[in-house]
Amino acid sequence: MWYNGLLDLSVMQLVLVTLVMTHITIVSVTLYLHRHSAHNSLDLNPVLKHFFRFWLWFTTAQNTKEWTAIHRKHHAKCETKEDPHSPVVMGIKKVFWQGAELYAESATPETLERYGQRTPEDWLERRVYTPHKELGIVFLAVMNLALFGVNGIWIWAIQMMWVPFWAAGVINGVGHWFGYRNYECADNARNISPIGFLVGGEELHNNHHTYPNSSKLSRRWFEIDIGWGYIRLFQLFGLAKPKGYRPIAHCVPGKQDVDVETVQAIANNRFDIMRQYRKRVMEPVLRQQKTLMDDEIRPRYRKLKQLLSREVTLIKPREKEQLETVLENYAALRQIYEKSLELQALWRQRGLKPQEKLQALMAWCKEAEASGIRYLEEFAEHLRAYSLRPSA
Ligand SMILES: [Zn+2]
Ligand SMILES: [Zn+2]
Structure with a gap:
């Protein structure tokens, strides 16, 4: 007999739980790492901010300073040899399939020093999140096994692949390769789909490269940025303050x-x-x-x-x-x-x-x-x- 865990859920329930957990991870990446940390286009309530930081450590082993620095460098050196993940320079296959490896390779001390300013350096970061980067996902595996039994293993595997696939592969690769362009920004960024849901609104990558300081990624009436929806919701409760999204001309x-x-x-x-x-x-x-x-x-x-x-x-x-x-x-x-x-x-x-x-x-x-x-x-x-x- 399989061990079904403390919750003993049906397959449908397990799929649903997995989708909800990976969605929270995506929201953490787009709101906390991307819009707040890398671009400073969003202020977050300290508790909510810490929840996102914790959740990323727990479910992805992603470090705030590393992600922020590599992403800022991507904007600064876009589609050049120094861009950490340009499909125009490296080819779409490499960025699509090895997106996560490219992140790890680019996290050099020089890059972190130059582009990693204004990222957390508190006690938890110095003592836990940075030196014990992988501990979070070990705890996650234990939690999955306890709650979902043997099924926790495939749930964990999906959680480990979710961000490398959707963010590093799809957005960094396809987002600079295939899709429509609202604006002729100076790099090859494209909007993959007008509905930004699966990757939290990051699908609207051409809009983002054109207006990198805007916390809102949708621009046209038919475009949906689910991340912006969450920002508005958090704002309603005083937990978030978006910046840079108002019209710049009239x-x-x-x-x-x-x-x-x-x-x-x-x-x-x-x-x-x-x-x-x-x-x-x-x-x-x-x-x-x-x-x-x-x-x-x-x-x-x-x-x-x-x-x-x-x-x-x-x-x-x-x-x-x-x-x-x-x-x-x-x-x-x-x-x-x-x-x-x-x-x-x-x-x-x-x-x-x-x-x-x-x-x-x-x-x-x-x-x-x-x-x-x-x-x-x-x-x-x-x-x-x-x-x-x-x-x-
Ligand atoms: Zn980009
Ligand atoms: Zn960006």
Whole structure:
């Protein structure tokens, strides 16, 4: 006879218990390690914070300083040789299957020293969590065996694989490889799915890399970040305080004048501005041009659509050539592409004084309004309405 443990649960109940426990682990990773510790975009009540820290030690053997340092380094060195886990550099297979090993390899003393600032160094950390990292998961195994009997073994195995698979493999691997991009951030981050539930909202990785200081990872009306749901719930009880999620620019209806604040608001909101430029200018002009395209170019329409709005540093040399060939033949496309680069120069060009930026934006709007391309004219009018403050 199998020993069924103190709780003697049915298989369905065991599956449910496993899913609940692994979900708590995922919530601890996204809220505590990621949003609170690595990005400081969320304040947590000390008791709740400690619960998460304890739970991660108990169920994953994950150390706060190590995780935080490696993750901060990932943002700082994204898609370069120094990125601890870039599928663009190392290949998707390596990051997907060996994500957890990559973490262990990257936790060098230099990385911990440089990127591991502002992480716990209290008595418990120094005496228990750090020196006895693996003790938690040993206790977990004992608890599983006592509560669930022999079934506790497979539950434990799933718990050990959950974070390495979902966070290290899926988010760090697939999240920089496959999915949709709301924003053209400077790295290859992608939103894997608009519903962020299984991995606590981390699925919305393109949004996160674009706005790393926001505690909210969803951006569009159809996107769901379950982690944000928990933050709001904890906030209701005074246990959490989110940061960095409020709008950084406002559209004031009827505003016509371009001023220094307009420039600032546009620069703050640059990723969203470029997304809007894609939707409001590039896509409609491209649709118009499609009818004029010859048989050689039309099959590459989708690719062309992507390239026109792709972050310039991510365009490969061969793609650049393809793009150039098309732009040579279609004047309207060249015009909207050049206007897009000029607009980006507002925040890309270093050393420009606020007044110079203002002049540049005013000139941009004037030229756009005289371009004869209706969508571009309307976009210039839309830009004028931007302000740092909402309308009174
Ligand atoms: Zn990433
Ligand atoms: Zn991050």
